[in-house]
Amino acid sequence: MAGTRYVRYVIVAVFCLALVWYINSSAGPTTFSGSTSQPATSKPNAVDTTKQASGSVQGTTPNSNGLPPAVVNGPRMNATFVTLARNQDVWEIARSIRQVEDRFNRKFNYDWVFLNDDEFNDEFKKVTTALASGKTKYGKIPKEHWSFPDHIDQDKAAKVRDEMREKKIIYGDSVSYRHMCRFESGFFFRHPLMLDYEWYWRVEPSIELYCDIDYDPFKFMADNKKKYSFVLSLYEYVETIPTLWNTVKDFTAKFPQYVAKDNSMKFLSDNGGVDYNHCHFWSNFEIANANWLRSQAYLDYFNHLDQSGGFFYERWGDAPVHSIAAGLMLDKSEIHFFNDIAYYHVPFTHCPTGEQYRMDHKCHCKPEDNFDWKGYSCLSRFYELNDMKKPEGYEKEQN
Numbered sequence: 001m002a003g004t005r006y007v008r009y010v011i012v013a014v015f016c017l018a019l020v021w022y023i024n025s026s027a028g029p030t031t032f033s034g035s036t037s038q039p040a041t042s043k044p045n046a047v048d049t050t051k052q053a054s055g056s057v058q059g060t061t062p063n064s065n066g067l068p069p070a071v072v073n074g075p076r077m078n079a080t081f082v083t084l085a086r087n088q089d090v091w092e093i094a095r096s097i098r099q100v101e102d103r104f105n106r107k108f109n110y111d112w113v114f115l116n117d118d119e120f121n122d123e124f125k126k127v128t129t130a131l132a133s134g135k136t137k138y139g140k141i142p143k144e145h146w147s148f149p150d151h152i153d154q155d156k157a158a159k160v161r162d163e164m165r166e167k168k169i170i171y172g173d174s175v176s177y178r179h180m181c182r183f184e185s186g187f188f189f190r191h192p193l194m195l196d197y198e199w200y201w202r203v204e205p206s207i208e209l210y211c212d213i214d215y216d217p218f219k220f221m222a223d224n225k226k227k228y229s230f231v232l233s234l235y236e237y238v239e240t241i242p243t244l245w246n247t248v249k250d251f252t253a254k255f256p257q258y259v260a261k262d263n264s265m266k267f268l269s270d271n272g273g274v275d276y277n278h279c280h281f282w283s284n285f286e287i288a289n290a291n292w293l294r295s296q297a298y299l300d301y302f303n304h305l306d307q308s309g310g311f312f313y314e315r316w317g318d319a320p321v322h323s324i325a326a327g328l329m330l331d332k333s334e335i336h337f338f339n340d341i342a343y344y345h346v347p348f349t350h351c352p353t354g355e356q357y358r359m360d361h362k363c364h365c366k367p368e369d370n371f372d373w374k375g376y377s378c379l380s381r382f383y384e385l386n387d388m389k390k391p392e393g394y395e396k397e398q399n
């Protein structure tokens with residue numbers, strides 16, 4: 001035992017001496033100029049940045065070894081990013097755009113539509129246009145899409161907000177949050193700027209993307225006949241939607257022709273549709289087909305819900321509204337789970353299960369943060385409904 005310890009001391013001492021010699025022998029102070037990514041053992045001091053910038057460096061030749069193209073070639077889909085935001089969200093959305101561009105869009109350059117109930121200011125436009133690689137467009141939401149419909153009883157709505165404030169229900173006392181949820185449920189896809197596109201990818205402020213996306217998810221959706229997609233799913237706060245399911249049942253009784261034969265009822269209900277289990281796709285991320293939302297079926301659905309007043313007499317979120325529509329009116333094969341889009345929106349993370357997978361896609365999320373298999377996630381139901389095999393190691397991520 002004592003012998004091996006002695007040998008270890010000698011090795012450590014020799015290593016330290018070698019390190020000191022190496023540091024002393026490298027000419028000049030050690031600088032870490034960010035642009036090169038050489039292994040730590042090769043000396044960066046040979047790079048003269050003043051010459052490099054001048055453009056005609058002696059002995060410099062283009063790399064003809066076939067580096068991959070900087071931008072992905074091939075067709076683009078008729079698609080856009082869409083963000084609803086206020087002027088004061090500018091730095092939060094700036095972070096989101098940076099991440100989406102770094103991980104995906106710098107290679108694809110899709111457009112970006114920004115919508116607001118107010119006029120966007122110059123700073124917002126300047127910052128977001130500078131960060132986005134595609135065309136940026138800014139739209140003001142028409143008043144009718146962001147206000148109380150005539151049939152809403154204002155006193156009744158105000159009383160509900162007071163009650164919800166007392167009960168400390170999240171956003172329960174907010175008028176603007178209700179307008180936002182109603183707008184995202186029934187109007188954003190009908191904004192004039194959105195009519196130019198078939199596909200959209202919704203992005204909110206302060207989200208994160210954790211893995212490279214090296215292919216085009218819009219094209220994937222089109223090629224595989226998908227209409228709606230998600231990355232996180234969970235249970236809705238029941239206090240915000242007490243009568244939503246009954247209102248949906250009235251709708252399907254009135255319009256049975258809109259219910260898909262091979263639907264995802266098993267994701268939404270544990271007793272064949274009698275009760276809602278509150279599972280929904282988290283709609284702050286969505287890649288979906290806007291023409292589906294513009295279909296008569298979806299518009300009839302939205303109008304039916306809107307007439308009931310639940311956006312104001314309760315606090316219906318666009319997540320359960322979209323999810324129930326997708327779950328009942330789409331074929332279950334038309335809904336896609338994007339396992340490869342690692343994502344964060346406070347407070348939940350989708351970090352793909354499996355180390356090899358995360359390495360291959362250059363992910364930087366913390367595996368323990370993955371919400372997929374936790375008790376409050378609905379992803380298992382989606383897997384079971386669609387006979388999908390859960391990834392290896394998922395059991396270890398359940399707690």
Ligand SMILES: Nc1nc2c(ncn2[C@@H]2O[C@H](COP(=O)(O)OP(=O)(O)O)[C@@H](O)[C@H]2O)c(=O)[nH]1
Nearest residue numbers: 084085086089115116117118176180204205284
């Ligand atoms: N223009 C505008 N956007 C809003 C308003 N309220 C929320 N949003 C946007 O609507 C989305 C959802 O709002 P957020 O505060 O993130 O809600 P949460 O994700 O449910 O906590 C985000 O993209 C916000 O920027 C509003 O009053 N005006």
Ligand SMILES: *[C@@H]1O[C@H](CO)[C@@H](O)[C@H](O)[C@H]1NC(C)=O
Nearest residue numbers: 078079195196197198199291
């Ligand atoms: C894109 O899709 C929208 C909605 O379907 C359509 O109106 C528009 O003409 C399409 N644009 C192109 C270039 O195909």
Ligand SMILES: [Mg+2]
Nearest residue numbers: 204205284345
């Ligand atoms: Mg949000």
